[in-house]
Amino acid sequence: MKVTLRIRRFNPEHDARPYWAEYIIKDVAPTDRVLDLLHHVKWYIDGTLALRRSCAHGICGSDAMRINNLNQLACKALVKDLVKGDHGTIQVEPILGLRVIKDLIVDMEPFFEHYRSVMPFFVNDNPPPDGEFLQTPEQRARFDDTTKCILCAACTTSCPSFWANGTYVGPAAIVQAHRFIFDSRDTAAQERLAVLSQEDGVWRCRTIFNCTTACPRDIEVTKAIAEVKNAINRGGVD
Amino acid sequence: MKTHQFDALIVGAGGAGLMAALYASQEQRIKVAVVSKLYPTRSHTGAAQGGIGAALGSEEEDRWEWHAFDTVKGSDYLADQDAVEVMCREAVDVVLELEHMGLPFDRTPEGKIAQRRFGGHTRNHGEKPVRRACHAADRTGHMILQTLYQQCIKNQVHFFDEFQVLDLILSEGRVAGIVAVDIATGEVHVFHTKAVLFATGGWGKLWQITSNAHACTGDGTAIVFRRGVPLEDMEFFQFHPTGIRGMGILITEGVRGEGGVLINNEGERFMERYAPTIKDLASRDVISRAIYLEIRDGRGIDGKNYVYLDVRPETVNKHLAEAGETRRIDRAYIESKLPDILDFCRTYLGIDPVEEPMPIQPTAHYAMGGIPTNVDAEVVIDAQKTPLPGLYAAGECACVSVHGANRLGTNSLVDLVVFGRRGGRAMAEYARNAEFPPLPENPAAEALAELEQLRNADGGTRVAELREAMQDMMMTCVGVFRDAACIDSAIEKVRELRAIYDTDLHVDDQGKVFNQDLLDAWELGRMLDLAEATAVSALCREESRGAHSREDFPKRDDANWLKHTLVFRKPDGRLEIDFRPVVITNYQPKERVY
Amino acid sequence: MSGLFTTVREVFRYQGREGQVAWMGHRAAALGTVLFFMIHIIDTSFVYFWPEGYQHAIALYRSPLFAVGEMVLIPAVIYHAINGTRIWLMDWKPGLWKYQRQITLATFALTVLLCAPVMIIMGGHFIEGLGLFGGQ
Amino acid sequence: MSAVQDTFARAGVQINRFESIAWRYMRLSGILLIPLVFGHLAIMHVINSVYVIDYEWVIEARWAYLGWRIYDAAMLWLAGFHGALGLRHVIKDYVHNPRWSFALSAAVAAFMVFLLILGSIALIGAPFEPVTGVPPVE
Numbered sequence A: 001m002k003v004t005l006r007i008r009r010f011n012p013e014h015d016a017r018p019y020w021a022e023y024i025i026k027d028v029a030p031t032d033r034v035l036d037l038l039h040h041v042k043w044y045i046d047g048t049l050a051l052r053r054s055c056a057h058g059i060c061g062s063d064a065m066r067i068n069n070l071n072q073l074a075c076k077a078l079v080k081d082l083v084k085g086d087h088g089t090i091q092v093e094p095i096l097g098l099r100v101i102k103d104l105i106v107d108m109e110p111f112f113e114h115y116r117s118v119m120p121f122f123v124n125d126n127p128p129p130d131g132e133f134l135q136t137p138e139q140r141a142r143f144d145d146t147t148k149c150i151l152c153a154a155c156t157t158s159c160p161s162f163w164a165n166g167t168y169v170g171p172a173a174i175v176q177a178h179r180f181i182f183d184s185r186d187t188a189a190q191e192r193l194a195v196l197s198q199e200d201g202v203w204r205c206r207t208i209f210n211c212t213t214a215c216p217r218d219i220e221v222t223k224a225i226a227e228v229k230n231a232i233n234r235g236g237v238d
Numbered sequence B: 001m002k003t004h005q006f007d008a009l010i011v012g013a014g015g016a017g018l019m020a021a022l023y024a025s026q027e028q029r030i031k032v033a034v035v036s037k038l039y040p041t042r043s044h045t046g047a048a049q050g051g052i053g054a055a056l057g058s059e060e061e062d063r064w065e066w067h068a069f070d071t072v073k074g075s076d077y078l079a080d081q082d083a084v085e086v087m088c089r090e091a092v093d094v095v096l097e098l099e100h101m102g103l104p105f106d107r108t109p110e111g112k113i114a115q116r117r118f119g120g121h122t123r124n125h126g127e128k129p130v131r132r133a134c135h136a137a138d139r140t141g142h143m144i145l146q147t148l149y150q151q152c153i154k155n156q157v158h159f160f161d162e163f164q165v166l167d168l169i170l171s172e173g174r175v176a177g178i179v180a181v182d183i184a185t186g187e188v189h190v191f192h193t194k195a196v197l198f199a200t201g202g203w204g205k206l207w208q209i210t211s212n213a214h215a216c217t218g219d220g221t222a223i224v225f226r227r228g229v230p231l232e233d234m235e236f237f238q239f240h241p242t243g244i245r246g247m248g249i250l251i252t253e254g255v256r257g258e259g260g261v262l263i264n265n266e267g268e269r270f271m272e273r274y275a276p277t278i279k280d281l282a283s284r285d286v287i288s289r290a291i292y293l294e295i296r297d298g299r300g301i302d303g304k305n306y307v308y309l310d311v312r313p314e315t316v317n318k319h320l321a322e323a324g325e326t327r328r329i330d331r332a333y334i335e336s337k338l339p340d341i342l343d344f345c346r347t348y349l350g351i352d353p354v355e356e357p358m359p360i361q362p363t364a365h366y367a368m369g370g371i372p373t374n375v376d377a378e379v380v381i382d383a384q385k386t387p388l389p390g391l392y393a394a395g396e397c398a399c400v401s402v403h404g405a406n407r408l409g410t411n412s413l414v415d416l417v418v419f420g421r422r423g424g425r426a427m428a429e430y431a432r433n434a435e436f437p438p439l440p441e442n443p444a445a446e447a448l449a450e451l452e453q454l455r456n457a458d459g460g461t462r463v464a465e466l467r468e469a470m471q472d473m474m475m476t477c478v479g480v481f482r483d484a485a486c487i488d489s490a491i492e493k494v495r496e497l498r499a500i501y502d503t504d505l506h507v508d509d510q511g512k513v514f515n516q517d518l519l520d521a522w523e524l525g526r527m528l529d530l531a532e533a534t535a536v537s538a539l540c541r542e543e544s545r546g547a548h549s550r551e552d553f554p555k556r557d558d559a560n561w562l563k564h565t566l567v568f569r570k571p572d573g574r575l576e577i578d579f580r581p582v583v584i585t586n587y588q589p590k591e592r593v594y
Numbered sequence C: 001m002s003g004l005f006t007t008v009r010e011v012f013r014y015q016g017r018e019g020q021v022a023w024m025g026h027r028a029a030a031l032g033t034v035l036f037f038m039i040h041i042i043d044t045s046f047v048y049f050w051p052e053g054y055q056h057a058i059a060l061y062r063s064p065l066f067a068v069g070e071m072v073l074i075p076a077v078i079y080h081a082i083n084g085t086r087i088w089l090m091d092w093k094p095g096l097w098k099y100q101r102q103i104t105l106a107t108f109a110l111t112v113l114l115c116a117p118v119m120i121i122m123g124g125h126f127i128e129g130l131g132l133f134g135g136q
Numbered sequence D: 001m002s003a004v005q006d007t008f009a010r011a012g013v014q015i016n017r018f019e020s021i022a023w024r025y026m027r028l029s030g031i032l033l034i035p036l037v038f039g040h041l042a043i044m045h046v047i048n049s050v051y052v053i054d055y056e057w058v059i060e061a062r063w064a065y066l067g068w069r070i071y072d073a074a075m076l077w078l079a080g081f082h083g084a085l086g087l088r089h090v091i092k093d094y095v096h097n098p099r100w101s102f103a104l105s106a107a108v109a110a111f112m113v114f115l116l117i118l119g120s121i122a123l124i125g126a127p128f129e130p131v132t133g134v135p136p137v138e
Ligand SMILES: Cc1cc2nc3c(=O)[nH]c(=O)nc-3n(C[C@H](O)[C@H](O)[C@H](O)COP(=O)(O)OP(=O)(O)OC[C@H]3O[C@@H](n4cnc5c(N)ncnc54)[C@H](O)[C@@H]3O)c2cc1C
Pocket: B011, B012, B013, B014, B015, B016, B017, B035, B036, B037, B038, B039, B040, B043, B044, B045, B046, B047, B048, B049, B050, B051, B052, B140, B141, B163, B164, B165, B166, B199, B200, B201, B202, B211, B212, B213, B215, B216, B218, B219, B220, B250, B365, B366, B394, B395, B396, B397, B409, B410, B411, B412, B413, B414, B416
């Protein structure tokens, strides 16, 4: 099949503003990834195309982008789900709400700054036991979902609340905080709840659910956010 | 050009690099930084699925000595047994340490770290399988990477993210710094330092079909190689038997652990012929070879280059019944045990492994060889194990050697954290006591010149074409099976490719900002170095051992080849081979039968 | 980058699902409602402060333009109220996220269901009020 | 590149009670407003209409009874705060300059307080019998 790939391109060294470039790619297999098409352009048509990617199977979180106006990982978006019939167009743009550096690459620093602001690390200053900290399978299951996050930013950059105002910490940071807040071994839940209770914290979430749809790891993002909101309102976990 | 000064630098932010960073930065008196071409959490450690091996004995009796024996046996007796002992002993401690850092391991009903069985891990020197792989679902590597990165944030480790290291600076016979390019701006930076630890991971991208990420191009290994450090055991590269056809995405050993079987185009469970006792659970090298032989004899599916991995409940139950086992499985069981695998197959192949068999082929997976080090991760530069002051290496890019000729599943993650930790400690100790060596004049001159040459390369061959030619050549001649004639042609070919690289390469992008075209070209240069080193080492070793299968020398030959290879790159580009004896302590080489 | 302009443009481009549509509606309805609410307090307070003024205001409300406005306002309030209940429910019982799409669709359906008779009756008042067919 | 971050910098902050209460208030007031607003809409717009309503009607049919005055006051206050807090959301979203954002929010708050006082005085002060001499709606 044939695919017209429309890519939002921008090279700060030449272009005053972003523009659309179209590439017609022949002999596309329906099971090809969008990443394969981008590679085809980059490797055989125009080497100046810039995009981040590494693992190519949805594990490293490098290549979140807006494909046909929906945030997805280019390595998990298949042509057959985007194009019906034997010729179609796929449109690829950088994720929204972060400064575009070049082509599909955005400045992730504000995103990681939000991430770091929620104390995304295990805290337990008591002397550790000789063996492991004990934790029942139920306690472990309590935060399992949010441990899956690969920090791809698909969620945060799909959130209209984040588009409106980049000071919102965003769903990804809340997911990361959730992973520790609900870990029975951790002792800094209160501090994290305090950080997230600020103006730019969880309250900016308007329960829009774009984040949940966008998450390539199928994390129940909005649910996690609601759990954090409830924990703040109740003054703590349980 | 910017210059920075740090007492100790870590190159690479995968499991090994982050563990080293945590330990090195605990030494308050020195300044430490991590330089990584990927954002740390994008490192390939995050892809590891199965588990990390440690004789914790949460679920049943286990001893680190048994782990050591299994590792040595798995290595086809090529591993250095002193190093194996260090690794297996410290594994227990380091896994608990990871847990104390918050790593969310799965739990036993009593709340302890859950462990599962894995290929080659046994109780009491081969008696029966033992639960040794500590795991967090099938996302163990992801959890390790995240946990270590989180702790680095907590401890305020200094990161230079998306900085690609191009060169190592030596001065007065010791390490003086590195040269790196800030990918976002294209600016070249010099880092003046006393100690450098390379943790730059593997180089699966040398092969066409690989489970490795695009970033696995072996940069660090190639950089030190160019600076005169030999590479050890380069001929040993593990092919994992079950990668998704054409894509190489890994299908974990767990599928066969749950009862999945390999099937050829005649519907035959062919492993019964190759490993009559444990069949589909034989070690990785054995199975990869068997699949290749089937394909070569025209018994691939549709005569093509793949076979089926069948984990459909009816198939599994049939074989369980034949084997006289009472256990039966159903759809729900598979769904709960292999969620990610099902997801990969459904996403990428559009097939449901519960209903259809999976098309698989061996996939280039893991570098057993690499930068030679001792157990403190100090890089050693000759057969006498003389350290190069200030240079360290850990993780997949290094060769301690604990994996010998074939790595056991779960042992890489152990290797990363154990030797990452030891390396971090050792380099901090060294950096605290050493003085800054003087920087040579124009320390970045060579790297800059190379970049400029590549940037302006306007020949007729695209980077991708050249890379594909290399991957193809490696797959055919330096893959699962090798023989002298084919390897010879590979060496010739790689030199041809190198000549094209030097004279007829084409780079589209002349810019500075995120010039990935340029860096891809640069990486290809490193890969060509490693491809040549691999082929030359493979040609030299005239026996079959572990992952190295010479059709012209099908037997293991302990009398002549119970030794490590060291390949050196001379300043004029010629490669030379030397050898180093294997360290044997407790386990005398025996024939390897499972 | 981010801001009002981006948001307004992108909520129409981005393929958000029911939740995004529900939110856009909720916010639009809310803004309309507050605006009306503010005016409405002022005119109602005329009952005490300036009875004649109140009669003028009512006269204005009876004009066709305001009649149309009223026909928009009432559904907006109804939608905002029902959707507000949904938001509150989703926040209170996060486990409901699995059914979020269905619940959102139900919100839309319920709004239509409630608005239909209201619109019919109000339309009746309007036509009657116009006096086209005799009326008072 | 990411430099060293003071990761505990914000660890000293306390739970922001105002935000938490405001958030809960939006929900609670919303729920309470449902019967009030729906009742109001039904009486004023569905059962009756602007064609029926006028000065006399408002006093005679409604404000003559204390109950309706309380009903309206409850709606006024609940919706007033609800609306003002809601506008604050919107301002915080789209107005990024902290000074402008504060000024606008303050203006909204001041105006809302003014409206609440205005409305409350009317509800308290309005006579229980219509004043005579008010002309009919034209
Ligand atoms: C699919 C898969 C599954 C696996 N499963 C298991 C398992 O279950 N158990 C197990 O024990 N092992 C497993 N392994 C093996 C194991 O995951 C890897 O060997 C290990 O993660 C390598 O870690 P590392 O820290 O050495 O390197 P990596 O994690 O690969 O990190 C390399 C780092 O170096 C940086 N880098 C590279 N080049 C440069 C440069 N030029 N300049 C600056 N930085 C650079 C990168 O940015 C990156 O941060 C698996 C491997 C794969 C591919």
